[in-house]
Amino acid sequence: MAGSAILTADAMRAAEQAVFDAGVEPYALMERAGTAAAELIWRASCGRDMLVLCGPGNNGGDGYVVARLLAARGVPVRVAAMGESRTESGIQARSLWTGSVEALADARPASVLVDALFGTGLARGLDDDVAGRLCALAERATHIHAIDLPSGVATDSGALLSPVPDYDLCIALGAWKPAHWLQPAAGTVRQAVLADIGIACDDRVHALMPPRLKAPGADAHKYRRGLVAVVGGAMAGAGRLASRAAAVGGAGYVRRLAMEADHAGPDAIVASVAATPDRLAGALDDRRIAALLVGPGLGRDDAARARMGIALAARRPLVLDADALMLLDADAVPPGSVLTPHDGEFAALFGDLPGSKIDRALAAARRCGSVVVAKGADSVIAAPDGRAAVARGASHWLSTAGTGDVLAGLVAGRLAVTGDPFRAACEAVWLHGEAARLAGAAFIADGLIGCIAPAIAGRL
Numbered sequence: 064m065a066g067s068a069i070l071t072a073d074a075m076r077a078a079e080q081a082v083f084d085a086g087v088e089p090y091a092l093m094e095r096a097g098t099a100a101a102e103l104i105w106r107a108s109c110g111r112d113m114l115v116l117c118g119p120g121n122n123g124g125d126g127y128v129v130a131r132l133l134a135a136r137g138v139p140v141r142v143a144a145m146g147e148s149r150t151e152s153g154i155q156a157r158s159l160w161t162g163s164v165e166a167l168a169d170a171r172p173a174s175v176l177v178d179a180l181f182g183t184g185l186a187r188g189l190d191d192d193v194a195g196r197l198c199a200l201a202e203r204a205t206h207i208h209a210i211d212l213p214s215g216v217a218t219d220s221g222a223l224l225s226p227v228p229d230y231d232l233c234i235a236l237g238a239w240k241p242a243h244w245l246q247p248a249a250g251t252v253r254q255a256v257l258a259d260i261g262i263a264c265d266d267r268v269h270a271l272m273p274p275r276l277k278a279p280g281a282d283a284h285k286y287r288r289g290l291v292a293v294v295g296g297a298m299a300g301a302g303r304l305a306s307r308a309a310a311v312g313g314a315g316y317v318r319r320l321a322m323e324a325d326h327a328g329p330d331a332i333v334a335s336v337a338a339t340p341d342r343l344a345g346a347l348d349d350r351r352i353a354a355l356l357v358g359p360g361l362g363r364d365d366a367a368r369a370r371m372g373i374a375l376a377a378r379r380p381l382v383l384d385a386d387a388l389m390l391l392d393a394d395a396v397p398p399g400s401v402l403t404p405h406d407g408e409f410a411a412l413f414g415d416l417p418g419s420k421i422d423r424a425l426a427a428a429r430r431c432g433s434v435v436v437a438k439g440a441d442s443v444i445a446a447p448d449g450r451a452a453v454a455r456g457a458s459h460w461l462s463t464a465g466t467g468d469v470l471a472g473l474v475a476g477r478l479a480v481t482g483d484p485f486r487a488a489c490e491a492v493w494l495h496g497e498a499a500r501l502a503g504a505a506f507i508a509d510g511l512i513g514c515i516a517p518a519i520a521g522r523l
């Protein structure tokens with residue numbers, strides 16, 4: 064099941080146009096948007112005094128609707144504007160507001176600030192005086208709400224084009240926009256809520272949903288549940304972390320193919336020494352391997368390169384992470400793989416691609432015919448067929464050594480279980496984020512693995 068759609072500004076305009084073409088009056092859509100936003104702000108504001116900042120476009124029009132509807136419910140509302148409204152719907156919304164309109168420059172603060180200055184039509188950063196005023200009023204408010212988007216964020220990339228205050232609530236109208244999900248814009252909003260205004264959306268790019276998982280069936284056995292092989296390298300600990308994550312993540316059987324004998328790690332994981340090319344090739348010559356992970360702790364020397372070559376030649380479903388991504392050429396990635404790069408690995412592999420993180424991940428996925436998990440505080444999981452899922456809100460405690468190895472192992476485990484690279488990557492990213500949430504504060508990668516089982520249990 065896909066999550067709610069994420070639309071660029073252009074795609075949003077096209078979706079709105081389709082609604083108008085179907086016979087809905089443009090102003091009626093603005094009333095729907097303002098009504099949905101007013102309801103959410105009403106619930107969050109408890110009747111406190113309110114200042115609505117209205118811009119010159121339709122985002123400002125939404126603001127006038129919100130002000131009118133909340134004033135009708137008895138909320139003490141004032142409106143401050145940046146000059147006149149310039150759109151037909153905005154002019155109509157303003158004409159229905161019967162209160163006074165203050166100049167933004169002179170507006171007095173209020174307990175609740177509603178930002179309806181700019182939405183998807185923002186073309187550049189706010190002028191210094193406008194951004195300064197917005198931030199100063201936000202500083203004095205106890206509750207700050209954004210209509211559709213925080214003013215000053217680039218809708219499609221999530222970049223901050225001018226100073227942006229911190230918001231308590233952002234009400235996304237009709238569909239999510241990339242800025243609700245991508246950093247740094249997503250980090251300016253404590254809670255984002257999607258308001259349905261009756262727009263049909265293409266959901267190829269969507270919010271990552273919690274997965275629906277299944278417990279093993281009565282006919283399950285270790286091979287049917289999925290055999291994962293992990294190619295170990297110079298740093299054995301990374302391979303051990305990934306192997307444990309693959310096992311806990313659902314694989315029926317995990318084999319760790321190490322450079323040298325060590326007896327660390329759970330006994331349930333079968334560790335064998337496969338240091339020479341022949342031993343490794345022999346170990347990988349097993350059609351039952353449902354997912355083959357290479358990269359964590361692999362190293363970057365000639366021996367590492369040789370081990371990676373053997374792994375690629377095994378022609379098993381691949382998960383490529385860490386050092387494998389630094390050794391590979393993008394054109395040499397076997398199609399159908401899953402790649403899990405952080406920003407640095409992504410740039411090393413694919414260069415400086417244009418567009419948002421979503422655009423870049425989709426272009427990379429198309430180029431190598433594989434699923435690309437562009438991981439970070441916001442993670443984009445992109446498939447070569449144009450689907451993408453975006454995750455946000457990952458615990459900042461994940462910024463510690465080994466958590467990437469855990470994610471790679473989880474992807475391999477879910478790939479062995481599902482046989483579907485995009486689904487496996489989506490499930491793994493969600494479980495990784497949920498395990499971190501359950502782990503709480505100050506965990507290390509080993510502790511994160513301990514929280515994967517409860518994360519899975521919550522989705523059965």
Ligand SMILES: NC(=O)C1=CN([C@@H]2O[C@H](COP(=O)(O)OP(=O)(O)OC[C@H]3O[C@@H](n4cnc5c(N)ncnc54)[C@H](OP(=O)(O)O)[C@@H]3O)[C@@H](O)[C@H]2O)[C@@H](O)CC1
Binds near residue numbers: 096097124150183188
């Ligand atoms: N379509 C619909 O019917 C519906 C749309 N909806 C709502 O409309 C929003 C999109 O509305 P929008 O397209 O009018 O854009 P909006 O963000 O209000 O601003 C554009 C205006 O700002 C100006 N401007 C831009 N940047 C500037 C800057 N830095 N500093 C100063 N000025 C700047 C720009 O003029 P410019 O100077 O670029 O020529 C233009 O005048 C959307 O987010 C949602 O809230 C909902 O009601 C549902 C129905």
Ligand SMILES: [K+]
Binds near residue numbers: 179209214
């Ligand atoms: K806004």
